[in-house]
Amino acid sequence: xxxxxxxxxxxxxxxxxxxxxxxxxxxxxxxGTTNTSSTAGGGAASSSSAAADxxxxxxxxxxxxxxPKQLNNSYFTVTDRGGKAAVGEYKGVFSEVGPSEASAxxxxxxxxxxxxxxxxxxxxxxxxxxxxxxxxxxxxSAGAKVVTFDSDxxxxxxxxxxxxxxxxxxxxxxIKLISDAIGPDGGDIAILSATANATNQNAWIExxxxxxxxxxxxxxxxxxxxxxxxxxxxxxxxxxxxLQAHPTLKGIISPTTVGIAAAAQYLSGSEYKGKVQLTGLGxxxxxxxxxxxxxxxxxxxxxxxxxxxxxxxxxxxxxxxQITGAEGQTFKAGTxxxxxxxxxxxxxxxEPTVFTAANVDKYNF
Amino acid sequence: MTTLTLQRQPxxxxxxxxxxxxxxxxxxxxxxxxxxxxxxxxxxxSGQSIKDLLLNSSILVILAVxxxxxxxxxxxxxxxxxxxxxxxxATGKIFIALPDLPVIAMLVIGVAIGAVxxxxxxxxxxxxxxxxxxxxLGTLYIFRGVDFAWAQGQQINPSDLPADxxxxxxxxxxxxxxxxxxxxxxxxxxxxxxxxxxxxREFYAVGSDVQAARLYGIxxxxxxxxxxxxxxxxxxxxxxxxxxxxxxxxATAGQxxxxxxxxxxxxxGVAIAGGVGTVYGAAxxxxxxxxxxxxxPVLGVSPFWQRxxxxxxxxxxxxxxxxxxxxxxxxxxxxxSHAG
Numbered sequence: 001x002x003x004x005x006x007x008x009x010x011x012x013x014x015x016x017x018x019x020x021x022x023x024x025x026x027x028x029x030x031x032g033t034t035n036t037s038s039t040a041g042g043g044a045a046s047s048s049s050a051a052a053d054x055x056x057x058x059x060x061x062x063x064x065x066x067x068p069k070q071l072n073n074s075y076f077t078v079t080d081r082g083g084k085a086a087v088g089e090y091k092g093v094f095s096e097v098g099p100s101e102a103s104a105x106x107x108x109x110x111x112x113x114x115x116x117x118x119x120x121x122x123x124x125x126x127x128x129x130x131x132x133x134x135x136x137x138x139x140x141s142a143g144a145k146v147v148t149f150d151s152d153x154x155x156x157x158x159x160x161x162x163x164x165x166x167x168x169x170x171x172x173x174x175i176k177l178i179s180d181a182i183g184p185d186g187g188d189i190a191i192l193s194a195t196a197n198a199t200n201q202n203a204w205i206e207x208x209x210x211x212x213x214x215x216x217x218x219x220x221x222x223x224x225x226x227x228x229x230x231x232x233x234x235x236x237x238x239x240x241x242x243l244q245a246h247p248t249l250k251g252i253i254s255p256t257t258v259g260i261a262a263a264a265q266y267l268s269g270s271e272y273k274g275k276v277q278l279t280g281l282g283x284x285x286x287x288x289x290x291x292x293x294x295x296x297x298x299x300x301x302x303x304x305x306x307x308x309x310x311x312x313x314x315x316x317x318x319x320x321x322q323i324t325g326a327e328g329q330t331f332k333a334g335t336x337x338x339x340x341x342x343x344x345x346x347x348x349x350x351e352p353t354v355f356t357a358a359n360v361d362k363y364n365f
Numbered sequence: 366m367t368t369l370t371l372q373r374q375p376x377x378x379x380x381x382x383x384x385x386x387x388x389x390x391x392x393x394x395x396x397x398x399x400x401x402x403x404x405x406x407x408x409x410x411s412g413q414s415i416k417d418l419l420l421n422s423s424i425l426v427i428l429a430v431x432x433x434x435x436x437x438x439x440x441x442x443x444x445x446x447x448x449x450x451x452x453x454x455a456t457g458k459i460f461i462a463l464p465d466l467p468v469i470a471m472l473v474i475g476v477a478i479g480a481v482x483x484x485x486x487x488x489x490x491x492x493x494x495x496x497x498x499x500x501x502l503g504t505l506y507i508f509r510g511v512d513f514a515w516a517q518g519q520q521i522n523p524s525d526l527p528a529d530x531x532x533x534x535x536x537x538x539x540x541x542x543x544x545x546x547x548x549x550x551x552x553x554x555x556x557x558x559x560x561x562x563x564x565x566r567e568f569y570a571v572g573s574d575v576q577a578a579r580l581y582g583i584x585x586x587x588x589x590x591x592x593x594x595x596x597x598x599x600x601x602x603x604x605x606x607x608x609x610x611x612x613x614x615x616a617t618a619g620q621x622x623x624x625x626x627x628x629x630x631x632x633x634g635v636a637i638a639g640g641v642g643t644v645y646g647a648a649x650x651x652x653x654x655x656x657x658x659x660x661x662p663v664l665g666v667s668p669f670w671q672r673x674x675x676x677x678x679x680x681x682x683x684x685x686x687x688x689x690x691x692x693x694x695x696x697x698x699x700x701x702s703h704a705g
């Protein structure tokens with residue numbers, strides 16, 4: 001296969017090499033920029049075996065890096081905004097790095113870079129529970145504290161997991177919302193998820209299935225689970241296929257912000273608007289329109305900004321020796337107050353918020 | 366030639382030319398796919414479903430037309446996904462700043478932005494004589510990078526966009542979605558241009574034999590440049606349409622789309638070696654690829670296997686095409702060597 005258009009290719013070889021080098025530079029510059037130019041706090045805490053001292057002050061100049069599943073994903077823009085606010089409050093150095101694609105191993109090189117730069121705290125949401133484990137282990141043996149949020153890794157590869165809401169709470173809220181939207185007669189429902197391998201999505205789907213076995217939901221029947229890969233077009237095509245394959249479908253639950261927005265956009269312009277109910281997890285700013293035009297009745301989400309805020313404080317508490325991640329330890333997370341470490345080194349943010357046409361205008365994310 | 370054949374045996378010769386064309390084999394694959402899916406689930410051919418198929422494929426069709434013209438000149442444009450993403454985000458930003466802008470003006474602005482980005486590609490390739498694969502791979506990242514830097518993770522919401530603009534994305538005229546009509550207009554316009562106008566034929570000359578084209582007096586560099594401007598302009602149009610269709614936009618719009626676009630053109634019979642293919646074929650290829658993605662879940666293919674199945678179907682459609690081409694060749698050699 002030749003894509004070169006014109007003659008004289010041999011004479012131009014140096015030009016190709018130069019162009020390729022320039023390209024490589026451009027690519028690497030696009031890829032992994034971190035803004036941590038400050039050297040403050042280089043010698044901050046690392047000894048993980050030391051006992052927790054709840055009264056230890058938060059160290060100044062901690063290098064805190066947020067590594068979301070994917071940059072330019074509006075969900076993580078909001079979590080990282082919360083994280084940045086928290087890091088600013090305790091005078092740390094905030095940076096945000098991440099891949100442009102949410103694939104399993106895409107985060108590894110970023111973790112390695114952060115390790116080399118001597119980050120004190122890495123707050124990350126894992127694209128895959130195992131793929132980044134060995135990179136995180138290396139970061140931890142180099143002294144970094146690893147906090148996961150949104151999507152956990154294997155518990156052995158991180159110090160603390162910030163749970164946005166209990167998976168049970170998320171699952172039961174969504175089942176309740178779809179049940180309320182469809183009404184007492186019930187009917188067939190389906191789930192539109194993100195990728196087939198997403199940790200948190202699959203955990204929620206399992207729990208939703210369990211929740212559906214309760215007697216009050218006896219008339220709801222889950223007939224299919226589709227995967228839109230967090231891509232707008234794919235999500236819409238999956239919704240179309242669900243509606244064709246299951247003519248009796250009464251409702252769709254989409255526990256992913258991309259999926260629910262794409263589904264709402266499709267339903268609102270189709271003959272199914274108002275006839276097929278939609279709920280799930282979404283941003284108020286994206287879905288306000290659809291609450292008001294009758295496509296949806298309600299949906300839920302936790303306070304995304306506070307999730308990042310809490311993750312940043314938890315990382316600082318670990319790096320400053322206030323906690324080690326053992327059950328029962330407590331730390332203070334700025335304006336959110338006191339939090340307690342639960343079993344399996346997890347910290348719970350709270351219960352999900354339900355948004356309806358009545359309250360949606362109050363939220364700004 | 367064709368006129369001669371037509372005079373001798375009007376109806377069958379016309380049919381023969383049609384069935385021998387590469388476009389026909391793609392069309393046949395599309396018909397088979399739809400027939401199989403409808404057999405499994407008759408609702409695949411309901412009114413809403415046909416509207417969905419047309420809407421889903423319209424963006425890919427528009428981009429595939431531009432890509433076909435570029436590939437015909439023996440180049441490739443990998444930056445179209447990024448051009449679409451950047452234009453889509455620009456559309457949102459412009460509407461936030463100027464909510465009263467008419468929709469038609471926005472379409473023109475989108476085409477203009479895309480044309481400028483395409484001109485950057487074209488200038489680097491035609492003037493600096495760097496291979497298109499390298500240049501557009503570079504601009505794929507650069508345009509997307511500019512998009513990321515501009516967006517900073519911001520999101521454009523449907524409530525930021527005017528209602529009549531969003532109506533463009535889902536609305537219909539006499540039952541046909543606007544987007545499908547725009548796509549059809551693009552296909553027809555460029556189809557006629559490439560077939561009938563001298564400057565359209567010159568793209569094929571450049572792709573078939575650069576030296577001959579140059580000796581003949583065609584300005585090869587200028588021709589390649591204009592192919593990239595067309596591809597960019599159509600990707601820009603696609604970006605505005607993307608914004609109207611999805612409403613929710615961030616800087617990742619259209620990411621990875623370039624490979625679908627190239628696949629659509631290649632499946633549609635546009636030879637990667639240049640000089641062969643039509644925009645009709647590329648458009649059919651785009652519809653085929655979109656229909657595959659829509660049909661697999663309806664057919665109940667496990668989500669874990671869908672991607673692999675898409676690859677298999679792409680290869681299958683190319684094998685079918687190759688088989689039909691070989692059969693035609695044999696038949697031509699066997700008898701009737703002067704026809705066609």
